[in-house]
Amino acid sequence: MQRAAIFTLMAGLAGSACGAQAPPGTPAGGVDPRPPNAPNQRPAFDGQTRAPGQKLGVAFTVVPVAEGFEHPWSLAFLPGGRMLVTERPGRLRVVAADGTTSVPVAGLPAVDARDQGGLLDVSLDPDYGTNRRIYWSYAEPRDGGANNTAVARGVFVDGAAPRVDEVEVIYRQTPSMDSPMHFGSRLVWGRDKTLFVTQGERSYIEGRMQSQRMDSLLGKIVRINADGSIPDDNPFAGRPVTAPAIWSIGHRNVQAAALHPTTGELWAVEYGTRGGDEINIARKGRDYGWPTIAYGIEYRGGPITGGITAREGMEQPLYYWDPIIGPSGMTFYTADLFPAWKGSLFIGGHGSRDLVRVSIDGERVVGEERLLVDRRDVVRDVRQGPDGAIYIVTDGGQGQIYKLVPAK
DSSP states (O other), rough: OSSSOOOEEEEGGGGGGTTTTOOTTSSSSOOOSSSSSSOOOOOOOOBBBSSSBOOOOOOEEEEEEEESSEEEEEEEETTTEEEEEETTTEEEEEEEETTTTOOOOOOOOOOOSSSTSSSEEEEEOOHHHHHHHHEEEEEEEGGGGOOOEEHHHHHHHHSSSOOEEEEEEEEEOOSSSSSSSOOOEEEEEEEEOOEEEEOOOOHHHHGGGGGOOOTOOOOOOEOOTTSSSOOTTTTTTTTTTHHHTEEEBOOEEEEEEEEEETTEEEEEEEOOBTTTTEEEEOOOBOOOTTTSSSBBOOTSBSSSSGGOOOOSSSSSOSSSSSSSOEEEEEEEOSSSSSSGGGGOEEETTTTTTEEEEEEEEEEEEEEEEEETTTTTEEEEEEEEOTSSEEEEOOOOOTTEEHHHHHHE
């Protein structure tokens, strides 16, 4: 594979639309010139949407890493510079530093790869160095065409014919549904080595209404121990009418999540409605409103639950996008390779086909920048590598992995 850079961009010039004037009737500022999806809605507070454009002028080069994947979804870094990469049809591969790709890892359970389903996130155990365990989330096929988000773990056995041994399913979302949509799902380790699993509500009306029900795991972020057991300090542990794995409720479809590098709290960026993608801090026991309150409109048109965007006892998003970006994958940048980007939040624009950089001040979004807008790639995942580069996974029948490094 050619290792030279494809092209070099000035981040501040990466999109000629950045800083364009917002359409009439929308909040001032912002970097997206498209008209809003929900032109009549208004934010709950200043700065909740259309943050001002912030061009930092960082020069970077796009370097290819590997290619030829079928709908890749996620990556995780192994010791020594290699990566595990998931492909939605159900394959897990090992990618060497030079881009060489292994045969599929053997031993994974079957997946339901219809539409949005399949093999999704992958993550290493915090104690991988001693136990060699890896974890993955996937759409699990069930009887009668039903399926659900599930999490499994196994011991990774390296080599020319890699495999996972001692495979066990440690979590299943219930109830199962016959739906090919809204599985989530990101795996994020807390500082205490508990595992957050982000999920969806399966898209259909029956599923979305369960986002507010405490006997259902649809539309929830859950928190489990590494073996799938329930942490004693979960907010609803021990309550007989509640699913004890629940951490927070009222979520639509969370495909981006990461721990804040300073506070250690879970930040989640969730696929919302048309004009309602949102950033939340997923806090213990909180209700994030879906579908009772929501910004945006139905994808088929029309208001969500009467156009209600706020209600007492339900959390407001820190920020929302109108028009949408279709967020998938995120990382807080903490490395020194790009000093000007340190502290920024990077989010994959799966819908807007760009890389979204967000400047954060405490719990407020104070600036936004769109990068890679000329590539037209569908960004599925974003990771900070051990080398300090930003790694991008692109979705598609010939998906790629590339990284951003400083321009020379």
